[in-house]
Structures are given as structure tokens and as C-alpha cells.
Amino acid sequence: MTVLMDGRKLSKKIKEQLRVRVEKLEKSAGIVPRLVVIMVGQDAASQIYVRNKQQAAKKIGIQTIDNMLPEDTKEEEILNLIYEYNEDPNIHGILVQLPLPAHINEENVTHAILPAKDVDGFHPVNMGHLFMNAPHSLPCTPRGIMELFKEYEISPKSKNVVIIGRSNIVGRPMAALMINADATVTIAHSKTLNLSKLTQQADIVIVATGQPQMLTGEDIKKDAVVIDVGMNRLPNGKLVGDVDQASIDGIASYLTPVPGGVGPMTIAMLMKQVVEFAERSVKNDC
Ligand SMILES: NC(=O)C1=CN([C@@H]2O[C@H](COP(=O)(O)OP(=O)(O)OC[C@H]3O[C@@H](n4cnc5c(N)ncnc54)[C@H](OP(=O)(O)O)[C@@H]3O)[C@@H](O)[C@H]2O)C=CC1
Numbered sequence: 001m002t003v004l005m006d007g008r009k010l011s012k013k014i015k016e017q018l019r020v021r022v023e024k025l026e027k028s029a030g031i032v033p034r035l036v037v038i039m040v041g042q043d044a045a046s047q048i049y050v051r052n053k054q055q056a057a058k059k060i061g062i063q064t065i066d067n068m069l070p071e072d073t074k075e076e077e078i079l080n081l082i083y084e085y086n087e088d089p090n091i092h093g094i095l096v097q098l099p100l101p102a103h104i105n106e107e108n109v110t111h112a113i114l115p116a117k118d119v120d121g122f123h124p125v126n127m128g129h130l131f132m133n134a135p136h137s138l139p140c141t142p143r144g145i146m147e148l149f150k151e152y153e154i155s156p157k158s159k160n161v162v163i164i165g166r167s168n169i170v171g172r173p174m175a176a177l178m179i180n181a182d183a184t185v186t187i188a189h190s191k192t193l194n195l196s197k198l199t200q201q202a203d204i205v206i207v208a209t210g211q212p213q214m215l216t217g218e219d220i221k222k223d224a225v226v227i228d229v230g231m232n233r234l235p236n237g238k239l240v241g242d243v244d245q246a247s248i249d250g251i252a253s254y255l256t257p258v259p260g261g262v263g264p265m266t267i268a269m270l271m272k273q274v275v276e277f278a279e280r281s282v283k284n285d286c
């Protein structure tokens with residue numbers, strides 16, 4: 001029997017705890033946590049993310065300021081917006097939705113965000129701290145996955161972990177967190193040969209490729225833990241992950257469903273990070 005890891009349920013619990021913290025912060029310091037979201041153009045996964053973020057923030061008491069910019073927005077305009085929010089003491093977190101349109105340099109944009117307001121943990125300073133096992137802020141999706149491991153009492157210690165995908169959002173920071181948690185880590189990507197051989201050796205497989213249902217039951221060993229980060233919209237409108245859930249069922253010991261697995265945890269961790277940043281801003285004032 002494969003246990004489905006319920007990200008929706010866990011995220012609800014975390015969001016309820018955050019609501020209490022936000023209430024306290026407002027009473028004790030008069031501060032409302034504020035998150036700025038910048039989205040350029042249209043991306044299916046980003047749209048889902050933005051919608052669910054707004055709902056979660058409202059429930060918790062976090063204020064969101066959304067900047068939905070057209071596809072042809074100039075890089076300079078985005079940078080100027082970021083500089084403005086960097087200076088604004090009422091803003092605690094800034095998030096730029098990825099991917100950005102091709103004419104915009106992703107590096108320039110993520111580097112422009114003040115590390116102290118970088119809720120995604122993408123700034124090289126934050127990434128560096130993470131890789132040196134002294135994180136200041138954590139990328140939300142990998143952090144959410146670690147919370148799921150904790151909740152289901154799955155220890156990554158001494159496990160063989162294969163991560164498919166090496167993006168700055170998921171694969172790379174996930175690898176750092178897993179190394180920090182004493183796992184033995186392999187990162188695979190589109191140039192990896194004999195991928196199936198690697199995944200068949202893994203105790204834990206984390207898939208973040210954006211390739212619908214690419215990982216099947218034949219690619220994993222019995223009782224492996226499978227984490228599906230993918231968020232793909234099929235032409236028929238159905239939302240599926242990077243894992244072929246039906247063929248994995250009964251082989252994996254644990255699996256995160258899509259929807260209802262990693263996605264809601266990403267939202268909860270983003271909210272947590274905004275609240276943490278807002279709380280830190282009070283401490284820094286004293
Ligand atoms: N649930 C959530 O909270 C989140 C979900 N997502 C979803 O996760 C997926 C991945 O996102 P993201 O990391 O941003 O994607 P990217 O496109 O930035 O990265 C994809 C990675 O997968 C690798 N890859 C692609 N195809 C294959 C293949 N056939 N075999 C092996 N490796 C492959 C790429 O290799 P190479 O580097 O060689 O190109 C790349 O490293 C998407 O579906 C996205 O929507 C993303 C963030 C959060």
C-alpha cells in the first residue's frame with residue numbers, strides 16, 4: 001500500500017499556527033506582514049501559484065501587493081520596482097515569479113532583491129548560506145518537502161536520494177537541504193544517461209522536471225519514497241505531476257499526490273517565511 005502524503009492537511013495546520021503569530025505581531029508591534037509579488041507574462045504553474053497564494057495570505061492576515069506585468073515589460077522597469085520595494089520598510093518579502101520571459105535576465109532580477117527580503121531564498125548570498133549549512137532563508141518548495149518528511153517521520157539520514165532536475169527553484173536547493181540532512185545525494189537532469197538505473201537504486205526519488213508523468217513504477221525500487229514536484233496542465237485541462245501515479249501505486253511506500261502534495265506546502269512555507277521576516281524586522285528595530 002502506498003501512503004499518500006497529505007500536503008493539504010499539513011499546510012492547513014501550519015497556516016493556522018501562522019494566523020496566530022500574525023495576530024500577535026499586529027497586537028504587540030502593530031505590524032502587518034506584507035508580501036510583494038511580481039509576475040511578468042503568463043505561465044500556467046505561476047498562475048495557480050499566485051491564486052493560491054492570495055487565498056492563503058488572506059486567511060492568515062498577510063497583505064499581498066500583486067504586480068501583474070505584461071509579457072513585454074523591460075528588465076529595467078522590473079529592477080526599478082524591486083529597488084523601490086527594497087527601500088520600503090513596510091514590505092517584508094519580495095517574490096518574482098519564475099520563469100521570466102526570455103528577454104529578461106533572471107540572474108539580474110533575483111540578484112536585485114535584498115537578501116533580507118528574498119522570501120524565495122534565490123539570492124546568491126542566501127543560496128550560499130544554505131549550501132554552507134547555515135541557512136538564513138530557504139527556498140519554499142524544498143523546505144515544504146522537508147516538512148512533509150518530518151510529519152511522516154521519514155528520515156533522509158544515510159538514504160540514497162536521487163533528485164531529477166537542477167533548477168535554482170527546486171533541484172539545487174533540495175540537494176543542499178538533503179546533504180545538510182545527512183543523505184547521499186545524486187542530482188540528475190536532461191543530460192543524465194541511464195536515469196532509470198539511478199532511480200532504481202534510490203530510497204527517495206524527488207522529481208522536478210516539468211515532464212508530465214515521466215517517472216513510472218518501473219523506474220523505482222519497491223518501497224521507495226517518491227516526491228512529485230511537477231505541476232503540469234495537460235491539453236485536456238487536467239493537472240498532473242511528473243510522476244505516473246497509477247503505475248507507482250503499490251510499489252512506492254510513500255507518494256505526494258498532485259494536486260494536494262507539494263504544492264500546498266510551497267504556499268505554506270512562503271507564508272511562514274514572510275511571517276518570519278516580519279518578526280525579524282521588529283527585532284532589528286530594537
Ligand atoms: N509544486 C510546487 O510547489 C512547484 C512546482 N514546480 C513545478 O515543478 C516542475 C519543475 O520546475 P522547475 O524546477 O522550475 O523547472 P525547470 O524547467 O527550471 O527545470 C527542469 C529540470 O528538469 C530537467 N529535465 C527536464 N526534462 C528532463 C528529463 N526528461 N529527464 C531528466 N531531467 C529532465 C532539466 O534538465 P536541464 O537542466 O538539463 O535542462 C532541468 O534541470 C514544473 O512542473 C513546475 O511547474 C516548480 C516549483 C514549485
Ligand SMILES: Nc1nc(=O)c2c([nH]1)NC[C@@H]1CN(c3ccc(C(=O)N[C@@H](CCC(=O)O)C(=O)O)cc3)C=[N+]21
Pocket residue numbers: 045046048049052095096097098099120140141169231239258259260261262263264266267
Ligand atoms: N519565484 C517563484 N517561486 C516559486 O515557488 C514558483 C515560481 N516562482 N513559479 C511557479 C512555480 C510553481 N509553483 C507552485 C506552487 C504551488 C502550487 C499549488 O498550490 N498547487 C496546488 C494546486 C491546486 C489547484 O489549485 O488546482 C496543489 O498542488 O495542490 C502550484 C505551483 C511555485 N513556483
